[in-house]
Amino acid sequence: MKTVLKFLVALLPVFTSARAQTDHIGTQVSLPNHPRILLLKGEEDAIKRTVGLDKTWEKMHGIILAECDALMDVPPIERIQIGRRLLGKSREGLRRIFFLAYAWRMTQQENYLRRAEKELLAISAFSDWNPSHFLDVGEMTMAVAIGYDWLYHGLSESARNQIKTAILKKGIEPSLNEKYNSWLKVTNNWNQVCNAGMAYGALAIFEDQPELAKRIINRSISSVALPMNDYNPDGAYPEGYSYWGYGTSFNVMLISALEKAFGSDYGLSAQPGFLKTAAYLENMTGPTGNAFNYSDSGLAGGLESSMFWFANKLKDPSLLWVERSHLMNDGANRFVKDRLLPSVMLWSAGVGVSSVKEPKELMWTGAGKTPVALMRSSWTDPAAIFLGFKGGSPSMNHAHMDAGSFVMDADGVRWAMDFGMQDYESLESKGVDLWNKKQDSQRWQVFRYNNFVHNTLTINNKMQQVEGDARMTSSSKTPVFMNAIADLTPIYNQSVLKAVRGVALVNKAYVVVRDELETAPAETTVRWTMLTPADVKLLGKNKAELTKDGKKLILEVQEPAKVTLQTWSTEPPHDYDAANPGTIRVGFEVKAPANSKTALTVLLIPEKAEKTARPKVQPLEKWVK
Template identity: 90%
Template sequence: MKSVLKLLAVLLLTSASATAQTDHLGTQVSLPNHPRILLLKGEEAAIKRTVESDKTWEKMHGIILAECDALLGEPPIERIQIGRRLLGKSREGLRRIFFLSYAWRMTQQENYLRRAEKELIAISGFSDWNPSHFLDVGEMTMAVAIGYDWLYYGLSEQSRQIIKTAILKNGIEPSLDSKYNNWLNVSNNWNQVCNAGMAYGALAIFEDQPQLARNIINRAISSVVLPMNDYKPDGAYPEGYSYWGYGTSFNVMLISALEKAFGSDYGLAAQSGFLKTAAYLENMTGPTGNAFNYSDSGLAGGLESAMFWFSNKLKDPSLLWVERNHLLNDGANRFVKDRLLPSVMLWSAGVGISSMKEPKELMWVGAGKTPVALMRSSWTDPAAIFLGVKGGSPSMNHAHMDAGSFVMDADGVRWAMDFGMQDYESLESKGVDLWNKKQDSQRWQVFRYNNYTHNTLTINDKMQQVAGDALIISSSKNPAFMNAVTDLTSIYNQSVLKAVRGVALVNKAYVVVRDELETAPAETAVRWTMLTPADVKLVGKNRAELTKDGKKLILEVREPANVELKTWSTAPPHTYDAPNPGTIRVGFEIKVPANSKTALTVLLIPEKAAKTAREKVKPLSAWGK
């Protein structure tokens, strides 16, 4: 074992691909005894007091224990790889071990300890944790590290040796190999997840090889700053809603573990924009409970334990308004799917439901690599209007050709929707070149990924420019005319001289979408589309009536004149495309003369606003004023 550890230390110190080492920890480092990751010895008492004094947290605690009871009779996971990923098994391993370890810490019941030990031994016996797809290693290392640390004194010496060796051999050692550790130098969720996993592994075995552990943790602190830079300046996460839940949660897991073990996060939480990202995530959910699911995102969110860490850090319980709804309304079957769920018990700090008041601001705007604007008529009315619009570039990690796209909720219905992601394995298994982002790559042929199916423009039947980048150039929080304006020119610069889109929530009653275009010396074909799950009835050349769940929305084209609305199918054109039942695209096509300027103005009017006086829509140059 000593020779292995020495070899690993040499590998780490000489690895050319590792980020430059800064000694953040210093040489005089002393760590608490086990358990030292996230929850120190004796800190269970505070959680027990919370559980005993608050029915909501008593319920959550009970849900975790009930799931652990269900796991007692389940066989350990097996090393079954699907395509290029072992990730499903890594995530299930993390879920099981975190849950069971929490149950042991809180109850000291032997059956939880032995079931967790059985899982740990099985996972430690895997031939490897699939380093060619290193997310799998990152999550599995975190799982095993938590189990090793939290159960340390309940494990047999033989089990500890087996588990510790696996952390080193299957976790830390591959992270030193340049074939596998390119995530050290990227600014996306891979960096956050993998660095967190490796740091957990290092914390778990710190006393056995302190220099190696220091190097791994120092490396993580230096490297994770790369993706954390992407939260600048306002907290908007470039990869969207679902990947916020992934990357940011593991980033918080890393910071929280550092704080607990060393009493410092070495400046990570203070990185520009990072603490602001909690407001981004909260504002990304509409009153339907659905997220603004642009890029490779899912639609329905769940409880985000990291939000409790942010709320506690910022002393702002209003950041938990959406989490409050999950706590009150989600069933146990949803909660127990979250592999990080026990962390919410660690980070809740005993905050009660009554303290989780609605936010004061109705609009949030964030610049950065993927700028977004999010506005609503109310936080408390389930029938409120919610409107989100995005800029950004198809070149961003996990991005689609959706610059300028928007979503809209009203009367409890998501009227303007986004398909979000398609399962990666469903595409990769059919040979789709999914991760090539060149302009002419097969990625953009995937039906859900290009601009033809998003709520944006298609000009001259061309795809958006991958090299383009759409910025939000103005916004206003005026409650009578909340709005944001996005410059799409570089996204469409092969077809037009200028393209600018504005979206507005007018008097908290209806929505305006306005595009202003300046054409090149050639006639230009423009298509305006909106994807919807509603039934669409064309009731005039410029009007459509959308109905869903007994509710109604009017889509009205104010300009140009003489436009004729139409619909397009969402039937998938390729065998590799996912089916899209119950959806349709509605919109119009126009020909714009060469060397001219034109405006497209569309109103989206909920039924209850049908008789509301509608103002003349001003040019975008007057918005934001």
């Protein structure tokens, strides 16, 4: 038996290698001539028709061309690295080249071609594209591949040779070096971005390096299935809102390029949960326009071009409700910052803003590595209530100690907020050990990252358990009592025997947050915290009035009966922490006796609901399922 086991163990690397080298695209490959990436020859005509028939797309087309005109006298990018990253330059390179190549394809104006060529040659002359931080290479390779492919017939032979060599030597070849390609085995955004970039490079120079190109494309298809598995089962993206915009967009760029070049995405879009992720992203934005920005996320989103790909794929324009708002309200200065913006012109399929209707469902829940529940009182009322609630684990990529946290909008104000991310370089440059996720690591001393400043519990003044994992145990879309419950016990199991939190949107009028705890054989101190940008006025021991922008919200502790509300500063404790002006924490602490059951029930009541009848909140076991 031992001999058989040894034999099987010896074969494992062989099986793994064979699996990694699966020939997805086959040996008889016939690719279109250049241009072959995303937009084939002659497909510009469909975009021109859309631009001619629809004012929204005419405006967007004009914005892209105007930005290209503004780039004419701007010097090409220089290789200036900031800390460990060249990423800012790679992203600007992708933005410039994608914009200029689009302008050339659509107008055939020589000035766009020559300006893009100048940028391509400058980037191709860099000493390298910083393979030690391979995201930089991934984005730069995509940039140069799009430029090479789309401008191919307008480039001089000398320019083509220089650009082609750079794609090979500075993009693809470093990806074959094990020193730089650990991203092939990870399940996060690095995999999606780097594999997309490498596949673009391979598509661009396919005719010159057919065997290598096939190997790279097959590798990308096999490898990207790893992070795509994390969309299973419902589409919730483990890394949160901003990294959805990064990882998923590049994933869609990869799939779209494969579909265009080979007529197939080799089953990628059929990966469980992937097509459902568009609904996750749409539901993550509240009526304030702000995202549920848990983990390392920004607060304000922008137009997501990949949402048009999803809406087109699923034949569901309602997925574009939030994008509709961006199209109608965002200015050109916001659009032109998006380095993937030209792709929206490719994927819009001519959808008209007026044909986009609001989604039918007011609540969306997703399981997976970072489960979330997202509910609202209306999609069309700008004063609507929005409640976002999360479980998950601090051990996830880019996660914070925020299991059990929530955000809330009402009357156009984000009352319960999340700081989201702090700029990495601002921490790394001061020597912070940012990426060490061990329980006692410095990462969790960063003010914005630990549970003390999130809208969750702190028990016995301790950090949440990094290896803990809070699962959603139930939810209900019942309109009069939309709710979700998460078991937080694994996050706090060093302090209590049980910790469960439920949040509810009651009668579309106010919010309930209820915690139920079972203590160990020792007295337990529990702190309930909510971070807010509002002014806080304590009205009594159990009630506070929050005011902002002329609006009002009442925070009322229904139980325990004896509680004293208080506030805590958000002044950062370390010199490396970001400043947090205009914010404060409000909440309370209670002493729970040993071996006891304790319930904490807090109501968040918008001004117009103050006179609404509010029945006593039931135990979680009686909540509508």
